[in-house]
Amino acid sequence: MDSPSPRWVRWRHGWAPWALLLLLLLLVALILLTLQGEAQVPLGPEGRSHIQRLAQVRRYRHFDLIGTAAFALAGFLRALQRRYDLWGTFVLTLLPAVGGDVIRDLLIGGDRLPLGLFREPVYLVIVLMVLLLGTVLSNLISPSRLASPVWGAVFTVCDSIGLATFAVIGTRVALLAQLDWWWLPLSAALTCSGGGVIMDVVSGREPRSFQGEPYEELAILGSLVLILLWSFAGRFEPLTWPITAAMGCTWWLVFLLRLLVVRFGWRSWRLGPAR
Structure with missing residues (x-):
């Protein structure tokens, strides 16, 4: 029997990969249209000041801590299923919780150093609480x-x-670091997956996001949506509620898309010959 002809890209599960790619391209095109003049950021000084203030407000600070606790719990459950010892469980709990933040902040530098993990012990406290409970x-x-x-x-x-x-959070951090808009989605993807990839490598598992399961793609998609919404919100400055609403809408979008990916088993494209 003749072997199947090789392809540079192997598309699977019908329309889903194409839809994701076309949606990403459409979002990039819309962002380029909405950014006015030579501006390379979606918000003006007042909008960025509002986001900076939000990071210091207690109820929005809890937003960050909830994400840290959720990733810590996910790492703990992985260690529990594999029956690791206490140190191994601590490592697998710590890595997804703060690993992405650490890698991102090391790359951005500037005001992100020294690392937030060392400046604010609350992250380590959350990891230890998840481990203990x-x-x-x-x-x-x-x-x-x-x-x-x-x-x-x-x-x-x-x-x-x-x-x-x-x-x-990854999109917000890159915006406040005054990076050009195209770095914001990469910062979001790195924040979401950096610690998880390290956790998979440490636990001897090939990262699932390398096997066609959309993960970083969802972070990039959410970041692009947020950039687009912020671009529109920036037209209404000094109003600040559209900026906050954009962050909330993006959170729910990414959360629901992730549940749908797992529920329906959607897969992205994979390189190499067909098998």
């Missing part, structure tokens, strides 16, 4: 229950919360 509760859960679909659903929800939260 999870360790106590894990003694009450039988191994058969750990293998049940319920825990898989819990992992998915926690991971989706972290993904949506860090997609918004």
Whole structure:
């Protein structure tokens, strides 16, 4: 039997990969149209000052901490399923919670140094709390229950919360660092997946996002949507509520898309010959 002819790109699951690619291209085109003149950022000085103030408001600060806790819990559940010892569980809990932030801040530098993990111990406290509470509760859960679909659903929800939260935060951090707009989606993707990729490598698992499961793509998509919404919101400055509303809409978009990807098993394209 003749082997199938090789292709540079292998498209799977019908319309889903094409729709995602076309949507990303459409968002980029709309952003280029909405950015006025030579401006390379979606918001003016007043809008950026508002976002900076939001980062200091307690209720929005909880937004960051919830994402950290969600990713920490996702890492803890991975370690629990593999029955790691206490140190291994701590490492797998820590990496997804702060790993992406650390890599992003090291690349951006400037005001992002020294790292937030060292300046604000609350992140380490959250990781330790997840580790402590999870360790106590894990003694009450039988191994058969750990293998049940319920825990898989819990992992998915926690991971989706972290993904949506860090997609918004990564975009915000890059904006406040005064990077050009095209770096914002990359910052969002790195914030979301940097720690998770390291966790997969440490635990001896090939990163799932390398196997065609949309993950970083969702962070990039959410960041582009947020940039576009901010570009429109910037036209109404000094009003600030459209800026905040754009962040909330983006969070829900990324969260729901992640749940749909897992629910329907959508896959992206993969390189190489057909198999």
